[in-house]
Amino acid sequence: MSERAMQELALLVLTALADAPRHGYAIAQEVRGITDGRVAPRTGALYGALDRLVAEELIEVRQEEIVDGRARRVFALTPGGRERLALEAERLAVAVQEARRRLGLGGTPVTA
Template identity: 45%
Template structure:
């Protein structure tokens, strides 16, 4: 799992890493499916290009956040074999810690009236 034993050691996550973890939280996916899911979930606001995606995947595997699964045949893409990835238990803990960190920041922004739709007051 690399030199990091605690999720907080890896925070804050980069946007691509967090989006990849969010994508894999639903189950295993191959790289192209991760790119599609992120694009759809963010209404096109976040687009992971292959270089960014696969560079992040390599680092994330090295940190023990995700792991490669057996190659699967995707029936929608013919007989092409693709590498699939899944989130590890450590990756889930890191994603949860990042979500909590971002949520706390958003709450502070709401308290400062930067997110009026939240309706929070001090």
């Protein structure tokens, strides 16, 4: 697992899959919903991110089917993907808490 911060689209895809397996179009819809429409991934970017996450074993293809003559893959979070998402969520929470503290918006320093 990488210690680097995760790219936003990868983080959003993992978040979209955290509660249920989904196919590509449903993942894109979830990402739009999570971000209130701020992020609307293009097909190429989404499937590139999905392929990278599969290669990193953070997600897996749970099911493949043909719908209206087109292949549809259903993706699911792996245990490693769930762990990575939890770590990333914690990293972001610490950063947000510190930003809020420095802006005088509340919060206390986090000790590591």
